[in-house]
Amino acid sequence: MRTYLRRGRKRAVGVLLVAGVLAAAACSGGGGSGGGGEAGGKITLTIDTFGTFGYEELYKQYEASHPNIDIRPRNIVRLEDYLPRLEQYLATGSGAGDVVALEEGIINRLLAQPDAFVNLLDHGAGELEGNFLSWKWQAGMTPDGKLIGLGTDIGAMGMVYRKDLFEKAGLPTDREKVGQLWTTWDDFIETGKKFEAANVDAKFVDSATNVYNTILWQEAGKASNYTYFDTNNNLVIDTNPAVKTAWDTSVEMAQAGLSAELRTFDDPWISGFRRDSFATVAAPAWMLGQIQEFAGEEKAGLWDVTTVPGGGGVWGGSWLAVPAQSEHPAEAAELAKFLTNPQGQIAAFKARTNYPSSPQAIEDPAVQNFKNEYFSNAPVGEIFGESAKGLRPVYLAPDNQPVRERVEEALRAVEAGDLSSDAGWQRAVRDAQSEAG
Amino acid sequence: MGVDLRPTRQRPRPAATTRPAGATERARWRSRIDRLDVKASPYLYIAPFYLVFAVFGLFPLGYTLWVSLHDWELIGKGPFIGLANYAQLLGDPYFWNSILNTIGIFVVATVPQLVLALMLANALNRWLRLPTFFRMGVLLPMVTSVAAVAIVFGQLYARDFGMINWLLGLVGAENVDWRGSKWASWIAISTMVDWRWTGYNTLIYLAAMQAIPRDLYEAAAIDGASRRRQLWQITVPMIRPTIIFTVIISTIGGLQLFTEPVLFERSGHMAGGTLRQFQTVTMFMFENAFRDHDYGYGAAIAWMIFCLILIASLVNFLIIRRLGGTK
Numbered sequence: 001m002r003t004y005l006r007r008g009r010k011r012a013v014g015v016l017l018v019a020g021v022l023a024a025a026a027c028s029g030g031g032g033s034g035g036g037g038e039a040g041g042k043i044t045l046t047i048d049t050f051g052t053f054g055y056e057e058l059y060k061q062y063e064a065s066h067p068n069i070d071i072r073p074r075n076i077v078r079l080e081d082y083l084p085r086l087e088q089y090l091a092t093g094s095g096a097g098d099v100v101a102l103e104e105g106i107i108n109r110l111l112a113q114p115d116a117f118v119n120l121l122d123h124g125a126g127e128l129e130g131n132f133l134s135w136k137w138q139a140g141m142t143p144d145g146k147l148i149g150l151g152t153d154i155g156a157m158g159m160v161y162r163k164d165l166f167e168k169a170g171l172p173t174d175r176e177k178v179g180q181l182w183t184t185w186d187d188f189i190e191t192g193k194k195f196e197a198a199n200v201d202a203k204f205v206d207s208a209t210n211v212y213n214t215i216l217w218q219e220a221g222k223a224s225n226y227t228y229f230d231t232n233n234n235l236v237i238d239t240n241p242a243v244k245t246a247w248d249t250s251v252e253m254a255q256a257g258l259s260a261e262l263r264t265f266d267d268p269w270i271s272g273f274r275r276d277s278f279a280t281v282a283a284p285a286w287m288l289g290q291i292q293e294f295a296g297e298e299k300a301g302l303w304d305v306t307t308v309p310g311g312g313g314v315w316g317g318s319w320l321a322v323p324a325q326s327e328h329p330a331e332a333a334e335l336a337k338f339l340t341n342p343q344g345q346i347a348a349f350k351a352r353t354n355y356p357s358s359p360q361a362i363e364d365p366a367v368q369n370f371k372n373e374y375f376s377n378a379p380v381g382e383i384f385g386e387s388a389k390g391l392r393p394v395y396l397a398p399d400n401q402p403v404r405e406r407v408e409e410a411l412r413a414v415e416a417g418d419l420s421s422d423a424g425w426q427r428a429v430r431d432a433q434s435e436a437g
Numbered sequence: 438m439g440v441d442l443r444p445t446r447q448r449p450r451p452a453a454t455t456r457p458a459g460a461t462e463r464a465r466w467r468s469r470i471d472r473l474d475v476k477a478s479p480y481l482y483i484a485p486f487y488l489v490f491a492v493f494g495l496f497p498l499g500y501t502l503w504v505s506l507h508d509w510e511l512i513g514k515g516p517f518i519g520l521a522n523y524a525q526l527l528g529d530p531y532f533w534n535s536i537l538n539t540i541g542i543f544v545v546a547t548v549p550q551l552v553l554a555l556m557l558a559n560a561l562n563r564w565l566r567l568p569t570f571f572r573m574g575v576l577l578p579m580v581t582s583v584a585a586v587a588i589v590f591g592q593l594y595a596r597d598f599g600m601i602n603w604l605l606g607l608v609g610a611e612n613v614d615w616r617g618s619k620w621a622s623w624i625a626i627s628t629m630v631d632w633r634w635t636g637y638n639t640l641i642y643l644a645a646m647q648a649i650p651r652d653l654y655e656a657a658a659i660d661g662a663s664r665r666r667q668l669w670q671i672t673v674p675m676i677r678p679t680i681i682f683t684v685i686i687s688t689i690g691g692l693q694l695f696t697e698p699v700l701f702e703r704s705g706h707m708a709g710g711t712l713r714q715f716q717t718v719t720m721f722m723f724e725n726a727f728r729d730h731d732y733g734y735g736a737a738i739a740w741m742i743f744c745l746i747l748i749a750s751l752v753n754f755l756i757i758r759r760l761g762g763t764k
Contacts, residue, residue, distance in 0.1 A: 081705055084728055091511050091730075113512070266703055268597055277597070402729060405706065413711035416617050427712075435729070 043328050044070045045335055048097035050082035051075075052289040053152065053318075054352030058344055062335060069331060077290075078265045079103055083401060089323070090116045096323040098332035099339075102149050103318050105401040107139065110148070110321075112398055117148035118322040123333035125150060131342055135393040136357040140319050149319030150340040153354035155284030156384035156391070157214055157315055159308045160291060162202075163376065165279040169198035175378060179306040185215060185249050188309040192258040195279060203260035205253065206278040208415040209408045210264055212250035214282040218313035219245050220394045228404070228432060229397030235436040237403070238429045247411065247425060254415040261415050270294045282308055284315040285384045289352025292374045305378040312387040314394070317357060355384045362388070399436050406431035498743075505736035515733070522737035532738070534713050535721035536745075541619070542698070542717065543691030546627035551683060554635050558642035559668055572643065575636035586629055587700030594625045594701070616702070622715035629697045634690070638683050645679035646672055681757050688749045692742065695719040718742055 049055070052075075059071045074097060076082045083106055089096035090113065102110060110116065125147055129137055132151045140149030159182075163173040171194065172178055182188040192204035205211060219242035220227045228237045237243050253259065260278040262269040272278055273295035283291065288305070295303060320336040322329055338344055345356035346366050353372060356362055362385065370381040407428040414424035505522055508515035526532050561572055578586070593600045594615040602612045615625045649672065657667050673680070694717045702709055707724035709716025716724070719742065726735020 078705075084730075087511060087730065088727075263704060268595060271598075275598070409706070409708060409711045416614060416711065418617060418712055 042068055042070045043331055044072050045099065045328060045332055046072045046074060046097035047099040047101075047335070048074050048076075048082075048086065049101040050079050050103065051077065051286060052293065052352045052354075053101065054289055054348035054350075054354050055339060057351060058339055058347055062338055066334075069335070071335070079105070080265075080405065082106075083109075089325075093325050096325055098322065098326040098328055099336050100321055100323055101152070101318050102321050104139070104316060105396055105404070107149055107319050107321075108396045108400060109398040111142050114142040114144070114146050114148060116324055117146075118324055118326065118329045118333060119146040119148065120150060120322065120333055120336070121147045123330060123337075125333070125337060128337065128341070131340075131358045131360060133357050133359060136317070139393065140321075149321045150336050151357035152318045152320060152340055152345065153286055153348065154357045154388060154391070155286055155314050155316030156355040156388040157217070157282065157284050157308045157313050158288075158305045158380070158383050158387060159280055160283045160288065160303055160305050160375065161280040162276070162302055163304050164302050165200055165202050165276065166195075168200045169195045169279075171195060171198075173304070175304050175306040175376075178304075182309040185211075185253075185309045189249075189253050189256060189258065192253065193256060196257060200279070202276050203278045204258040204280060206260050206269060206272060206281045207262050207264055208250045208254040208259050208411055210282045211253055212246050212408070212411055213315055214308060214313070215246035215249050215310060216242060217315045217394060218310045219243075221313045221392050222311075225392060226395040226397075228400060228407070229395075229436070231395050233397045233399075235403075235432060237407070237432045243407075244425075247407075247428075248421070250411065251414055251421045251424075254411075255421070259415055261412075263412065274299065285349075285353050285355035285380070286316055286318075288372065288375065288380065289354065292352075300374050301376055303374070304376040305372070305380055305383055307383060308387065312389060312391055314388065314391045349381075353380055353384075355388060402435045403432045406435055501736045501739050504732055505734075505740055507733050509731075509733035509736070511730035511732075518733070522734050523741075526734070526737050526741060531713060531716070532718075532721060532741075535709075535716045535718040538619070538623070538709065538713070538715055539692060539694060539717045539719075542623050542626050542630075542694060542715070543688070545623045546630040547684075547687045547691055549627075550631045550635050551638060551680070551687065553631070554638035554642055554683070555673070555680075557635070557639040558646055559672060561639065561643050562646045562672075572640065575639045578633050578636050581633075583633065583696050584700060586633055587697050590625070590629045590632070590697075591701050591703060616710050616714065619714045622698075622701070622710060626694075626697050626701055626715060629701070630691075630694070634687070638687075641679060641683060642676060645676040649675045677760065681753070681760070685750065685753045688753060689746055692746050692749060693719055695723070699723075718745070 047055075055073070059073060063069060063071055076085070082103075086096065086100060086106070087109075090110070128150070133154070136151035136154065140151060141147050159179075161178060166173050166178065171191065172181065181191045195204045216227055220240075223242060224230070224240060226236070227240065227243060228235060230236045230240075254261075260272060262272055262277065268277075271294075273291060281287070281291065283305075291303065320340055322332040322336060326332050339348075340358075342356070342358045342360040342364070345354075345358050345361040346364055348354045349356055349361070349367055350370060356367060361367055368381045368385060369379070371377040372380045410419070410424045410428035410431065413419045413427070414421055419427065506517060506519060508518050508521075557575060561568070561575070565571055594602075596602065596612060596614045596616070599615070601615070605611075605613065613621050615621045653671050653675075654667055657671060662670070698709055698715050698717050698720060699705070699707065701715070707716070707720045707728055709720050718738065722735050722738040722742065725731045725738060
């Protein structure tokens with residue numbers, strides 16, 4: 001009720017302002033055309049994504065088969081910048097795209113505001129249930145049975161590595177043999193020490209946080225199925241062994257001097273792919289598309305993909321949703337359905353290695369036999385398929401993202417040698433508590 | 438002294454007796470409008486500023502106070518909690534850390550900046566070839582956008598491939614992690630601030646210096662005072678009000694420092710480094726209000742900043758009075 005009143009007042013202010021601006025425009029003799037979604041009888045659908053979704057070809061296809069639709073993609077590289085913007089769009093009731101991508105850390109926050117989204121079951125999405133892994137379908141659903149998100153990809157995990165740097169360090173370069181170097185994370189650290197001892201002008205891994213997150217997902221998937229918060233949304237960071245294991249292992253790795261100490265998605269990290277700053281990156285499937293863009297053509301064929309230490313697991317993955325504020329909810333829902341259908345997921349996988357969440361797509365030979373040309377023709381369908389098989393979904397609480405950012409900051413401080421592991425851990429727990437409090 | 442440009446209040450009135458009655462009526466009506474014009478028009482002329490100020494200055498100020506007394510999150514207004522946000526703020530170590538950073542960066546940036554500006558102005562006040570060229574030259578950094586400055590400096594101060602570290606490497610120094618420690622980050626941010634604002638202060642000083650009568654210097658020169666002595670004993674005392682003005686402006690700017698450290702941080706987390714090494718108090722506000730969507734807490738921080746600036750201005754004012762710098 002209160003929200004309604006406030007929104008009403010805001011709208012009134014907005015109307016007044018717009019009226020004023022229009023009056024001013026009229027006085028100056030200019031007749032502005034009213035903006036909005038329809039230009040020349042065409043409907044413009046804005047789609048908000050972060051990172052890479054591999055949809056460029058699909059947009060073209062869709063526009064070709066739907067001549068009345070114009071797709072306007074908006075993309076933000078980093079998830080941390082995307083979430084606050086999206087939350088503001090939703091809170092103010094304007095500005096969001098007609099279709100928005102929701103990452104797993106975001107969707108759990110937004111399930112608490114189901115009214116902000118169109119119930120896709122009203123647009124005939126119900127019959128698509130079989131197109132998605134059951135947990136992926138469920139995770140897009142609110143507790144009262146509204147469907148707000150259709151699954152796109154799942155973040156099956158692999159390890160990308162630079163063959164040429166491995167060769168310089170006297171390590172094997174064949175992806176089978178590299179995978180055998182590290183069945184566990186301890187093996188991985190041992191391999192890293194060998195790499196550093198060879199005095200190649202590069203660090204073994206890009207950052208402690210990437211390793212940390214990978215281990216956290218693996219450990220959580222093996223045991224409790226949750227990370228910082230349990231399924232009742234109680235903060236359990238200091239009692240969940242998965243978090244501590246991930247912390248200790250990644251700190252051990254960092255303190256062995258194996259990390260380039262870069263902040264993921266920061267400029268030095270991005271340019272690090274071209275500058276040979278590091279030799280390995282623990283990468284979920286969706287990161288491969290980004291790595292390809294960051295590293296550029298001149299590094300084509302130098303990167304390869306192999307299995308990640310510690311077995312299967314999943315990090316990340318997204319959904320597409322239609323905000324209730326969209327002016328064309330029916331058309332937007334159609335587009336979301338098109339992008340997330342098995343064929344769409346296969347196309348996205350081929351374009352940017354976003355691993356599908358649809359069993360039909362996963363089983364499809366086009367995915368299973370797909371080799372990524374950029375990554376030395378690595379059989380990414382097989383490698384990520386293996387990682388996705390052992391997967392159990394991990395629960396993420398609404399406050400997961402801010403807590404995760406705080407813990408990562410503390411880990412970076414330890415990585416840089418500014419804090420001891422214990423002091424860093426205490427800081428992480430304290431910050432998490434104040435964030436959750 | 439000044440020329441009175443106001444319309445004269447009493448116009449020479451035509452003698453009523455020699456005019457017809459209708460004209461008298463018109464004249465009275467006109468004089469009434471004139472009087473209204475004289476009384477009300479000035480207020481009308483200044484009204485736009487105050488209207489805009491009321492909408493964009495006064496109202497947000499009051500509304501922020503109102504928000505700060507509530508538990509106010511993204512989804513909307515929560516319960517009224519009185520001063521609880523302020524109480525929590527005073528016990529928040531990260532708040533005090535951000536105050537320390539703000540004051541630290543302010544001191545590291547402002548003291549060398551004003552001294553340098555004074556020296557530059559003193560040099561420019563002498564006879565130079567191409568005086569306009571040099572005088573406009575110091576102002577050039579002002580016209581570069583702050584974002585461009587911050588991005589360029591951010592790269593100069595990069596840890597692995599930055600130019601500053603490369604230069605330090607030439608003399609055998611270790612790479613400095615400019616975002617890793619308080620002092621390194623404070624110095625890096627201060628250089629950005631100084632790059633932009635030194636020229637501005639230089640010009641203000643220069644303008645003040647040019648108003649000093651030349652014969653004072655001539656007399657001092659005849660008495661055998663050195664250039665340096667002339668600077669400290671004539672120039673500086675004569676431009677004291679101007680110096681105080683620049684100090685006040687720099688204080689207010691320094692307490693609101695935001696863009697430079699944010700762009701220096703690059704990640705947009707608003708935390709100012711892994712351990713909040715350079716999180717200023719405005720960044721702390723932004724982090725709480727617009728990243729964590731804790732608007733009530735953010736509003737409380739905004740009011741604390743307001744109070745801080747009030748206190749700083751008051752201290753400045755008292756110092757001015759003591760120095761008698763208002764003359």
